[in-house]
Every structure is written in structure tokens, then in C-alpha cells.
Amino acid sequence: MERHLPNTAPRPDGELETLKRAWAVPRGFRLVTAVNNQVIGILYIGAALLFFILAGILALIMRTQLAVPENDLVSQDFYNQIFTMHGTTMMFLFAVPVVEALGVMLLPQMLAARDLPFPRLSAFAIWAYIIGGLVFFSTVFYDLAPKGGWFMYPPLTLKEYSPGDNADFWLLGIGFIEISAIAGAIEIVVGTLRTRPPGMSLVRMPIFAWAMLIFAAMIMIAFPAVILGTMLLEIERSFGWPFFTAEKGGDPLLWQHLFWFFGHPEVYIIFLPAAGLVSMMVPTMARHPLVGYRLIVVALIATGFFSFGLWVHHMFTTGIPSLSLGFFSAASMAVAVPSGIQVFSWIATMAAGRPRFRITTPSLFILGFLFIFTVGGVTGVMVALVPVDFQVHDTYFVVAHFHYVLIGGMVFPLFATFYYWTPMVSRNMLSETLGRWVFWLMFVGFNVSFFPMHITGLLGMPRRVWTYPEGLGWETLNMISTVGAYVLAAGVALFVFDLFRRFRPTFADSVDNPWGAGTLEWLPTDTYSTRSIPYVKSREPLWDQPELAREVEEGRHFLPGAPTGGRETIVTSPIDARPQYVIRMPGPGWMPLLAAVGMAGFFLLLTVKLVVPAVLSGIVMIVACFIWAWKLDHGPEIPSVEIGAGVRLPTYMAGPLSHAWWAMVVLIIVASSLYIAYVFSYLYLWVVSPEVWPAAAGVPGLPEAAWPVSAGVLVVAGSALVSAAGRLLPRPGRGARAFALLLGLGAISFLAALICEGLSHWQTGLRPTDSAYGAMVYMASFLNLQVIAACTILALYAIARYFAGKLDTERRVNFDNAALLYYYAAMQMLLGLVLLHGFPPLAS
Amino acid sequence: MGSLEDLRNPGERPGTFAMLIYLMLGPMLWGLHLTLIYGANTLICALGGGAAASRATVITATVLIAVPLSLVLLIQRRAGRLFGIADGRAGQRTYDAISRLTGLLSLAGILWAGTAAAILSACVQGR
Numbered sequence: 001m002e003r004h005l006p007n008t009a010p011r012p013d014g015e016l017e018t019l020k021r022a023w024a025v026p027r028g029f030r031l032v033t034a035v036n037n038q039v040i041g042i043l044y045i046g047a048a049l050l051f052f053i054l055a056g057i058l059a060l061i062m063r064t065q066l067a068v069p070e071n072d073l074v075s076q077d078f079y080n081q082i083f084t085m086h087g088t089t090m091m092f093l094f095a096v097p098v099v100e101a102l103g104v105m106l107l108p109q110m111l112a113a114r115d116l117p118f119p120r121l122s123a124f125a126i127w128a129y130i131i132g133g134l135v136f137f138s139t140v141f142y143d144l145a146p147k148g149g150w151f152m153y154p155p156l157t158l159k160e161y162s163p164g165d166n167a168d169f170w171l172l173g174i175g176f177i178e179i180s181a182i183a184g185a186i187e188i189v190v191g192t193l194r195t196r197p198p199g200m201s202l203v204r205m206p207i208f209a210w211a212m213l214i215f216a217a218m219i220m221i222a223f224p225a226v227i228l229g230t231m232l233l234e235i236e237r238s239f240g241w242p243f244f245t246a247e248k249g250g251d252p253l254l255w256q257h258l259f260w261f262f263g264h265p266e267v268y269i270i271f272l273p274a275a276g277l278v279s280m281m282v283p284t285m286a287r288h289p290l291v292g293y294r295l296i297v298v299a300l301i302a303t304g305f306f307s308f309g310l311w312v313h314h315m316f317t318t319g320i321p322s323l324s325l326g327f328f329s330a331a332s333m334a335v336a337v338p339s340g341i342q343v344f345s346w347i348a349t350m351a352a353g354r355p356r357f358r359i360t361t362p363s364l365f366i367l368g369f370l371f372i373f374t375v376g377g378v379t380g381v382m383v384a385l386v387p388v389d390f391q392v393h394d395t396y397f398v399v400a401h402f403h404y405v406l407i408g409g410m411v412f413p414l415f416a417t418f419y420y421w422t423p424m425v426s427r428n429m430l431s432e433t434l435g436r437w438v439f440w441l442m443f444v445g446f447n448v449s450f451f452p453m454h455i456t457g458l459l460g461m462p463r464r465v466w467t468y469p470e471g472l473g474w475e476t477l478n479m480i481s482t483v484g485a486y487v488l489a490a491g492v493a494l495f496v497f498d499l500f501r502r503f504r505p506t507f508a509d510s511v512d513n514p515w516g517a518g519t520l521e522w523l524p525t526d527t528y529s530t531r532s533i534p535y536v537k538s539r540e541p542l543w544d545q546p547e548l549a550r551e552v553e554e555g556r557h558f559l560p561g562a563p564t565g566g567r568e569t570i571v572t573s574p575i576d577a578r579p580q581y582v583i584r585m586p587g588p589g590w591m592p593l594l595a596a597v598g599m600a601g602f603f604l605l606l607t608v609k610l611v612v613p614a615v616l617s618g619i620v621m622i623v624a625c626f627i628w629a630w631k632l633d634h635g636p637e638i639p640s641v642e643i644g645a646g647v648r649l650p651t652y653m654a655g656p657l658s659h660a661w662w663a664m665v666v667l668i669i670v671a672s673s674l675y676i677a678y679v680f681s682y683l684y685l686w687v688v689s690p691e692v693w694p695a696a697a698g699v700p701g702l703p704e705a706a707w708p709v710s711a712g713v714l715v716v717a718g719s720a721l722v723s724a725a726g727r728l729l730p731r732p733g734r735g736a737r738a739f740a741l742l743l744g745l746g747a748i749s750f751l752a753a754l755i756c757e758g759l760s761h762w763q764t765g766l767r768p769t770d771s772a773y774g775a776m777v778y779m780a781s782f783l784n785l786q787v788i789a790a791c792t793i794l795a796l797y798a799i800a801r802y803f804a805g806k807l808d809t810e811r812r813v814n815f816d817n818a819a820l821l822y823y824y825a826a827m828q829m830l831l832g833l834v835l836l837h838g839f840p841p842l843a844s
Numbered sequence: 845m846g847s848l849e850d851l852r853n854p855g856e857r858p859g860t861f862a863m864l865i866y867l868m869l870g871p872m873l874w875g876l877h878l879t880l881i882y883g884a885n886t887l888i889c890a891l892g893g894g895a896a897a898s899r900a901t902v903i904t905a906t907v908l909i910a911v912p913l914s915l916v917l918l919i920q921r922r923a924g925r926l927f928g929i930a931d932g933r934a935g936q937r938t939y940d941a942i943s944r945l946t947g948l949l950s951l952a953g954i955l956w957a958g959t960a961a962a963i964l965s966a967c968v969q970g971r
Contacts, residue, residue, distance in 0.1 A: 006848060193860070198851050202863075203935040294938055298945040305871035306953065309878045321889050321967050323898065326960030327882055334953045535848065574860040576934065578851055645848040687890045 005556040006198075006535055006644030015561035016531070022562040023114070023528035025507070026588045033588040035119035036527060038425055041105025042505055044126045047133065048098035053492065054137060055089035058082045060489055063449070067482035069470040079466040080147035081166075085140050087150030088170065091266065092177050093133045095410060096219075099273040100125070100184035102417065103212045107188065109424065109521035110206045112536075112552075113195035114529045114569040116187050117659045119585055120592045120628055125183040127596035128176065135604050136173035139166070146170035149464065151259055152233070154244040154252045159237045168607045171234040176603040178223050178230075185216035185223075186666045190659050192216075193574040197520070198558055199536040200577045206519050206539070207290065210297055211276025214304040215269055220666060221308065222265040224674035228681070229258035232779070241768045241775035243685070249692030249772035253318055254684055258677060260311035267405065268307035268335075272300055274413035275342055278366055281420050282346050284517040285363045286353030289540055292345040299338035299345075306335040316389045325386050332384030339377055343370060360515075361435030365416035368443045372408025376401060379454070397457025403450045415442070415495065423511035424521055427504040434498045441491030449484025452477040518543035524553050532557035532644075533570055536577075563641035564651055570643060571659055581653045582641055584634050591628035595621050626797065633801075635811040654812045664817045668824045671787060675828050678783055679835060685772045686843060692771035695844030699773065700764040707760030708837040711753045712830060718749030719826040722795075722819050729815060732808045740799045743815075746822065747795040750788050753829060757781055757836075780832045787825045794818035858928030866927040867939065870947030873913050877954045880905045881961075889967035898966035906958030913951050920944045 026034050034040070061082055065073045074082070104122050108115050116122055139145040146166045148157040157167045192213045196205065232243040233255060242248035244255055283290045290296065309331035316325055347370075350357040357363065379401040383389045392398055415438070423429045456477045461468065468474055513522035518540025523530045534557045538544040551557060559570055559582070567585040572578055598621030605614035636652035643649055655661060686693055694702050725742035758781045761774075768778040798814045801807040807814055858866070865872070881902045888898040916923045924940050925931070 004848065201935055203938040294941045295945065297942055298949070301868060301942070301946050302871060302949045305868070305875060305950075308875065309953075312882075319969050321885060321969060322964045323902070323960055323966045324882055324885050326964045327878060327885075327957045330956040330960060331878065331953060334949075334956055337949060337952070535851075573856045575858070575863050576856045578853060578856060645851060647852055687886060 005551060006558050006647075007532065007556050007560055011555040011560055015555070018565060019528050019531070019560075019562045020526065022565065022567050022587075023526075025527050030588065032593055033123075033590050035115075035123045035586065035588055035592070036507075037104050037108045037115045037119065037122065038505075038507060038527075040119075040122050040126050041101055042425060044101030044104055044129075045098060047126070047130050048094050048101055051089050051093040051133060051137065052098070053496070055086050055094060056489060056492060058086040058089070058140070060485055062086065063482040063485040065467065066478050068479065069468050069472075069475055071467050074466075076466040077147065078143075080464075081140060081143075081145040083464055084146050084149055084152075084170070085137065088146070088174065089137060090406075091150060091270075092174055093129075093137065095270045095406070096181050096266070097129055097133075098414065099215065099270060099410075100181065100188070102273065102277070103184070103188045103215075105425070106421065106521060107191055107209060107212060108195070108529060109523075109525065110209060110519055111192070111195055111200065112197040112520045112523065112530050112533050113191065114533075114567065115585060116191040117195055117569075117571070117583055117585070118187050118190070118663065119567075120589060120632075121183050121187055123592035124596050125180045125187070127593050128180040128183075128599055131596060131600040132173060132177050132180070132603070135600065136169060136177070139169050144169060151263065152255075153259075154233060154236075154255050155246075157233065157237075158244060165608055168234065168237065171230045171237070172603045172607045175227060175230045175234075176599060178227050179599070181219055182223055182670055185219040185670075186663050188212050188216040189220070189666050190662045194571050194659050194662060195569055195583075196572050196577045197533050197536050198570065198572055198577055198579050200572075202575055204536060204539050204577075207279035207293070207296055207300075208273070208276040210300055211272045211279070214300050215273045215276075218265050218269050218272075218304050218307070220670050221673050222262045222269065224670055225258045225677040226262035228674050228677045229255055229262075231782075232258075232681070235779070235782075236775075239769070241778070242772055243681075243775050243779075245772075248770070249685065249689035250775070251685060251688045251772075253315070254681055254688075256315050256318065257311070257684065258681065260314040261308070261677070264311045264314060265307040267402075267409075268303055270406065271409040272303060274369075274410045276300070277417045278346060278369065278413050279342070280517075280519065281362050281366060281416055282349045283540070284420075284515045285358045285360060285366075286349050287358075287516065288349055288352045288354060289518075289543075290345065291348040291352055292341070293539065295341050296345050299341040302338040303335060306331055306338065310335060313384055313389070316386050317393045322386075329384055329386050333381055336377055336381050336384075343374060346370065360419075361430070361432055361439060362416040362420040362515075364436060364439040364443075365412045365419070368439060369408055369412035369416070372404055372412060372443075372446065374408075376404030376406075376408050380405060392457055394463050395457035396453040396461045396463060399463055400450050400453035400457060403446075403453075407446055407450075412442075415439075418495070418499075420515065421521070422503060423514050425505055425507075425510055426502070427506050427509050427511070428502045429511055429514060430502050431498050434494060438491050438495045438498070441494060442488055443491075445484050445486070445488030445491055447484070449481045449488055452480045452484075456481070513542070513549075523549055528562075531555050532560035534558070535645075558644045558647075560644070563643075564638050568651070570649070571653070571657075579643060579647050579649055580657055581650045582643065583653075583659055584651055586628075586632055589628065591624045595624035595628060598622075598624055622793065629797070633806065633811060633813055635806065652811070654810070654816055658813055658816070660813045660817055661820070664820050668821065671824065672828070675783060675831070678779065679831075682776045682780075682835065683839075685776060686839075689772060690843065692773045693843060694773070694840040699771070700766040702837060702840055703760035703764055705837075707756065708833045711756040711760070712833055714749050714753035714756060715826050715829045715833075718746045718753065719823060721746030721749060722822045726812075726815060726819055729807065729809045729812055730802075732810055733805075734808070740802055743795050743799055743818075747792050750791060750822070750825060750829075754781065754784055754788050757784070757829075757833065761836075777836055780836055784825070784829050784832060787821070787828060791818065791822050791825050794821060857930075862927045863929070863939070866924065866929065867942050868946065869916065869923075869943060870913060870950030873909050874950035874953045877905060877909045878957060880909075881957065885966060895966035895968075899961045902958060902961035902966075906954060906961070910951060910954050910958070913947060913954070917944060917947050917951065920947075 192209050235241050242250045244250045244252045312328040313332045461474050508526045530552050532555045534552050568582050571581050571583045598617045601617030602614050638651050640648050640650045721742050728736050728739040730736035766774045768774045798818045801814050884901040885898050
């Protein structure tokens with residue numbers, strides 16, 4: 001048997017010590033510089049839990065206010081602030097971050113990777129989130145919190161109707177928290193596809209990894225729409241570009257389209273990972289492999305797609321043609337099918353359990369989830385029916401529905417997760433006895449609180465009201481809901497008590513696979529994750545290879561040491577997980593923290609119009625990123641290492657196999673999603689108000705054709721120069737100054753194209769404040785400016801690396817990434833030129 | 845992938861892109877269908893093109909997308925080979941099954957949405 005293992009020879013002296021040294025976690029105050037996924041994961045989950053509790057307290061205040069009619073416990077204005085902050089905090093500061101946090105903590109363990117491929121990016125994301133989130137939440141204490149609802153609909157949120165900085169805190173604060181989410185998504189996509197253990201092909205991947213992969217892909221497509229929306233709204237508030245002002249050709253409904261194109265997938269962005277967690281726990285409790293693995297994968301993919309076809313069901317009452325409503329009604333019902341597939345699959349697995357499905361605290365939360373989520377799903381199909389939606393829109397029925405979906409579909413699985421996976425990172429398990437109390441308090445409290453809201457809604461009680469008069473028949477139901485909310489809160493409080501009592505984080509002395517699970521996160525671990533990276537032959541390796549834990553711990557599998565002396569893990573091929581190279585990863589450092597502080601400062605100072613300090617903060621961020629990135633590219637100084645089974649892997653990779661290349665591709669998908677959202681917005685506003693487009697009376701005409709042609713030529717020339725620079729990269733140890741010159745000229749060419757395009761419209765007399773058309777035209781230049789600024793920074797960085805002797809034909813990742821972004825920028829700019837100069841004549 | 849020896853070959857076929865397209869072919873066609881019918885309906889109604897034109901566009905788009913998708917479902921294994929997934933390759937049956945089932949769900953979604961054209965008037969506001 002031993003001869004089938006990747007490493008059969010005795011392990012050399014000192015190997016384990018080197019591994020421990022490489023992955024040591026900083027102590028004391030330097031703990032904030034740690035990048036190990038377990039440290040970051042625990043911190044991330046802790047912060048998300050804090051925001052959950054804070055938002056929950058706001059909910060209790062709301063429920064207390066609504067307990068009796070004509071109550072004046074809080075003022076109307078403050079109530080508006082707290083319901084906005086409750087929704088915003090739950091969605092942006094709790095639900096998405098906690099899922100990403102679980103990804104950061106669990107994925108490397110489930111994939112037996114030593115860490116995710118960009119540990120400093122994870123550290124940056126968590127610190128940006130913590131700093132930004134705390135500052136954003138604190139606005140509720142200074143009367144500065146936004147009060148336009150978590151969806152921030154204009155025209156209510158335009159400057160005329162929402163003066164002050166409250167709305168700006170939402171727009172800029174949430175904007176950069178979304179950047180943090182996108183950073184996490186990049187990490188998860190590349191980590192899931194490229195750092196799986198040898199042998200773990202896509203069809204052997206744990207369902208949670210599938211769910212996280214789809215979750216991250218959905219973030220890449222959905223979040224850019226709301227980022228564009230927040231940019232448009234903030235620009236209109238600050239500079240008067242009328243994207244949403246009807247009298248100048250804008251349309252408030254554009255915001256709803258952009259917001260809900262993000263907002264509805266958001267529900268599934270939250271739900272799918274939770275479903276993935278359930279798919280991991282149910283087989284363990286049933287002691288039976290998941291029934292219908294393929295069906296669950298199908299359901300995850302289908303749900304991910306269908307969720308993007310539902311956004312208009314939040315807009316059924318806005319006057320959209322009946323037939324269009326029919327399309328979205330159909331999609332809204334169709335999405336119930338894959339969700340149903342998952343539910344039946346879990347039930348079948350439970351039924352297949354031998355001797356029977358074990359009833360533990362995680363099991364109770366899963367059963368609670370099944371009940372509550374199914375009720376939420378059924379009411380979801382009800383509101384997907386257009387006539388029903390017309391009746392219950394903006395009533396408490398909808399409040400009940402989405403809390404059944406979100407709390408049932410996400411919070412209950414999350415609590416199951418806490419009980420199930422705490423032993424993986426703690427010396428103690430959480431208490432089973434208290435856990436059962438927590439479950440019953442939460443389950444009963446939840447249903448007592450939210451079930452009556454269905455009836456209150458059918459009786460006509462609208463959402464978001466501060467108080468209500470007596471005699472409408474709502475009093476008793478509201479009182480019951482409030483009592484239920486306190487019971488639910490008692491359950492959460494008991495959980496927090498148990499957590500403080502029992503949770504003792506550890507890397508090496510965790511509880512040993514207490515549930516008898518079959519997946520890799522239950523292998524013995526330390527700060528370096530597993531001693532060796534297992535060769536995987538099935539979906540439940542710990543069940544099918546009973547000796548695996550011992551073999552891994554003895555270093556019999558892959559990469560049992562740290563052959564380069566630093567942090568490293570194996571990069572495998574995306575489909576079959578064949579080893580391709582060994583990635584060398586950075587250790588602890590201050591720069592991710594400093595960059596996060598700089599970014600938080602930039603956005604938050606900009607919110608309160610302190611422009612100069614904001615710019616200085618932005619510079620701090622860029623400098624920190626430069627320093628952080630400078631040491632990432634080790635180059636092929638140690639050309640290759642032996643990982644076991646006679647496999648020798650390079651320690652450096654450039655081009656399409658490189659993880660850096662993959663990260664850049666993911667970033668480009670995000671950027672292109674944002675630009676597609678812009679193209680949609682442009683065409684949408686034309687459909688709504690063609691009278692402000694060129695050819696209409698009083699609207700400046702298009703620039704002469706020479707202008708866009710010149711801009712196009714400059715873009716093509718810039719791309720050609722960048723490409724030529726790539727061919728002139730010097731060999732190691734040689735110089736080739738023409739490289740720097742050509743890359744610099746390429747950057748200048750792109751900047752010139754940008755200026756040319758902006759000037760072309762300016763000289764016609766068109767101004768961005770004139771009309772929605774003018775605003776959209778200059779917005780294209782603004783979006784191009786963002787990408788070109790990023791390209792220029794990358795080009796300057798590549799040139800600096802070249803002069804430092806750290807960029808050549810072999811060590812070329814920095815150039816490849818810059819070039820990739822430049823080529824994308826060229827496509828975006830050319831598409832923009834065609835749209836802005838080609839569409840208006842066609843349309844007129 | 846069968847044995848440790850297989851791990852020594854770092855390359856793989858099909859490439860990631862081809863595999864992802866194969867697994868998500870149905871949902872991508874569903875997305876294309878929704879974009880086309882929603883965009884066309886909005887545009888035709890906004891430009892005053894009339895209900896008949898809108899309905900005809902929706903039905904045409906539905907047929908043009910549903911028919912090739914149905915064909916792919918009928919010749920799933922052959923389609924898999926076109927994407928580079930050879931017969932007997934490790935995981936082949938699972939990849940085929942995932943592609944077939946996502947395609948089937950998508951076909952249902954396409955027909956479900958397309959049927960609306962036969963029932964509802966195209967440009968009248970629902971409310």
C-alpha cells in the first residue's frame with residue numbers, strides 16, 4: 001500500500017521545523033499583520049457576527065417602536081435611519097462578508113491547500129471591510145446615517161430631497177465595501193480552480209467549493225451593476241449630472257434596474273454558499289454520501305444563472321409592459337425548480353442515513369432551515385405571480401417573505417455551520433445542550449416574529465412605516481411579532497454566551513473530526529494547514545481512505561516540507577487537478593493593513609468633502625500597494641522543486657497558466673460587467689428620453705468623424721506599442737531600454753486617446769450637466785479614465801521593475817498583467833467610440 | 845485521472861474555457877434568450893412598433909434558441925466530443941449529465957418565458 005503514496009522515503013530532519021517557521025503566525029500586536037487564512041477567517045467571521053448583532057439590535061428597536069400603535073419611542077427620522085442601516089448592514093456588512101469569511105477559512109482546508117493564492121489580498125479585504133464597516137455603522141450615532149432604505153431609490157435620495165451627507169455615506173461607504181467583496185471573489189475563484197489537491201478533479205470537488213465558485217462568479221457579474229449605480233447617483237448628487245432627473249432626460253427607474261440587477265442575485269449570492277454548507281453537513285450527519293451530487297451541481301449552476309433573470313420582479317408595479325412582466329414572472333417561478341432539487345436531495349440523503357440521520361445541534365438548524373426556507377420559497381412563488389405582487393407589494397407580506405428566505409436560507413445554515421465547524425479551529429466544541437436551547441429559541445422566536453407579518457401584510461400594513469394608528473386590526477399581530485423578535489434575540493444572545501465560554505481558537509490542538517466527516521478539512525492541521533497535501537481519489541477521502549490522516553501527517557503525500565524555505569502551495573490544473581507549479585506566497589506584512597486604511601480614508605474623507613486629505617489617503621494606498629507587490633514576484637531563483645511521486649514542478653510561472661494571469665482575467669470580467677451595465681444604462685436612457693439625444697432640437701451635434709477616428713487610431717497604436725514592448729523584454733541579466741520607452745509611449749498614447757475623446761464632445765458645446773445624454777457621454781470617459789489610470793499605474797510599476805532588473809523574458813508576470821489590462825482597455829474604449837459616435841446617427 | 849503516473853503530465857484537455865462553456869451552454873442560451881426577448885419587447889413597445897411585431901419577435905427568438913438547444917440535448921455525447929471531452933475520459937459521464945440537466949432546465953425556462961407571448965398582450969401596461 002505504501003508504495004502507492006507520493007512520498008515513501010523517511011522525511012529528512014528539520015523539514016517539519018522549516019515548514020513551521022515558514023508559516024508561523026505573528027504574535028502580540030503584530031497579529032494584525034498576519035495573513036494565514038485561519039487567522040483572517042476567524043477575524044472576518046467575528047467582525048461579520050458583530051455587525052449581525054448590531055443590525056439585530058436595530059431590528060429590536062424597530063420592533064419595540066412597532067409593538068403598539070402611535071408609539072413615539074424613536075423619532076420618525078431616526079426610524080428611517082435605523083431601518084436603512086438594518087437592511088444595509090445585514091446585506092452588505094454581514095451576509096456577504098460572512099460568506100466570504102467562511103470561504104477564506106474553509107476553502108483552503110477543504111482543498112488541503114496551505115492557503116488561498118493571494119493571502120495579502122484577503123488581509124486587505126478584511127481590513128478594508130472592518131475599518132469601512134465600523135465607520136459606516138457609527139454614522140447611526142451621529143445622525144449621519146442614510147435614510148433612503150437599503151435600496152436608496154432616487155429621486156428620494158437625490159440632493160434636493162436628501163440633503164446632507166447621509167446618503168453619501170451609503171453611496172461611498174458601500175462602494176468600497178463592494179471592492180472588498182470583489183477582492184474576496186478573485187481570491188475564491190482562483191483558489192477554487194487552481195489550488196485543489198492533486199487528483200481532486202471538478203467532479204470530486206466538495207459541493208461547498210462548487211457553491212463558492214458560483215458565488216464568486218455571481219459577485220463578478222452582479223456587484224459591478226450596483227457599483228455603477230452608486231457612481232452615477234453620487235456623481236449626480238455631487239456634480240449635478242442628471243442620470244436620474246426626469247426633466248433632463250434621466251430616469252429614476254434606471255437606478256432600480258441597476259440596483260436590482262445586483263439586488264436579486266444578491267439573495268442567491270447569500271443562499272448558494274449556505275446551501276453548499278448544508279450539502280456538506282447533511283452527508284456527515286446521515287453518514288451517507290450526498291444523494292444526487294450531480295443534481296446539486298446542476299441546481300447551483302442553474303440557480304446562479306436564473307437569479308440574473310429575476311430583477312424585474314422587484315419592479316412589477318413600475319409600469320413595465322405586461323409581456324415583459326411575463327418573462328420575469330416565468331423566470332421567478334423557474335428558479336424554484338433548482339432550489340427544489342436541492343431540498344429533495346437533502347431529504348433523500350437524510351432518508352438514506354444509516355442507522356439514521358443523527359440529530360445534533362447542526363442537524364436541528366438544518367431541519368429548521370428546510371422548514372423556514374421552504375415556506376419562504378412558497379411565498380416567493382406567490383409574489384412571482386404578477387397579480388399577487390400587485391396586491392402585496394410594499395406590504396409586510398413581502399417583509400415576511402424575504403425574512404423567511406434570508407434568515408431561513410442563510411442564518412439557520414450559518415448557525416449550523418458555527419456548531420459544526422467550530423471544532424476545526426477551537427480546542428472545544430460548542431455546547432450541544434445550550435445549542436439545542438439556542439435552536440429552539442431562534443426557531444420559535446423567528447416564526448412567532450415573522451409568520452404574523454404575512455397576515456399584517458395581507459391586512460394592508462405597508463413596509464417602512466414608523467408607526468400606525470389604532471383600529472386597523474394590526475395591533476395584536478405587531479405585538480406578537482415584537483415578542484417573537486425578543487425570543488429570537490434571546491437565542492442569539494445565548495449563542496454568544498456559549499461562544500465566549502467555549503470557543504478557544506487554535507491551529508494545532510483542535511478537536512479531532514468529532515462528527516466523523518469525510519472531507520479534507522478534518523485532516524490534522526497546523527498553521528501550515530496539512531503536513532502534506534493529499535492525493536485525492538474520491539469525494540469523501542476520509543471515508544474512502546481510512547489511513548489518509550496518518551499518511552498526510554507523516555508527510556507521505558505531496559509537498560511535505562517547504563522546499564523553497566518560504567510559504568508555498570501546489571497549483572493544479574482547473575479541471576483534473578494535475579500539479580502544474582508551486583506558488584510561492586507572501587508572509588505577514590503591514591502593507592495590506594496600510595493599503596486598507598488608505599482606501600478607507602480616501603472614500604470616507606471624500607464623503608465629507610475633505611478632498612485633499614482624501615487624495616493623500618489615496619496616495620498612501622497606492623504606495624502601500626506598490627511596496628506590497630514589490631516582493632511578490634520572486635522570479636525563478638529556485639527553478640524547480642520535487643513535490644513527490646517523481647513530480648518536479650517549477651516555482652515560477654508566467655502567462656495563461658499563472659495564477660496572477662487568472663486573477664487579472666477575473667478583474668477584467670468585473671470591469672467588463674461594469675461597462676456592460678454602462679452600455680445598458682446608455683441605451684435605456686435613450687429609450688426613455690430620445691429627445692435629449694443628438695438630432696433633437698437644441699442638443700449639440702456629434703463631433704466631426706476625425707475626432708473618434710483619431711481616438712481610435714491612438715488606442716490601436718497604444719496597443720501595438722504595448723505589444724511591441726513585450727517582444728522587446730530583455731533576457732535575464734541584459735538591458736533593453738527600448739522596452740521602457742515603448743511601454744511609456746503606449747501609456748501616453750492611451751492617455752492621449754482619452755483626452756481626445758473627452759475634448760471632442762467638449763468642443764461641440766456638450767456639457768455633462770445639460771442632459772442625461774451629456775452625462776452618459778462624459779461618464780464613458782470617466783469609466784475609461786478609471787481603467788487607463790489602473791493601466792498607467794501598472795505600466796509605471798513594470799517600468800520600475802525593469803530598471804530594478806526584476807523584469808525580463810522569464811520574470812515577466814508584471815508586464816503580462818499590465819499588457820492584459822491594456823488590451824482590455826483598448827476593447828472597452830473602441831466599443832465606447834462605436835457606441836457614442838455610431839449609435840446616435842443610427843437611432844435618429 | 846487514474847493513477848499517480850497521470851499526475852506527471854501537467855496539461856489537460858479540454859481547456860477550462862471549453863469545459864465551462866460545455867457545462868453552462870444551456871443557461872447561457874437561456875440568458876441570451878431573456879436578453880433578446882426583453883430587449884426587443886421594450887424597444888418595439890417604446891418605438892410604437894406594435895404588439896404583433898413584438899409577439900413575432902419573441903416567438904422567433906424562442907424558436908431560434910430552443911431548437912438548437914433541443915438538438916444538443918438529443919446528441920449530448922456528440923456535443924461533448926465537440927467540446928473536447930473524449931469518450932471514457934475521467935468524469936465524462938458526470939460532465940455530460942451536468943450539461944444535459946442544465947440544458948434541460950434552461951429549455952424549460954426558455955419555453956416558459958416564450959409562452960408568455962401567446963398569452964399576454966405585448967405593450968399594454970400590466971397596471
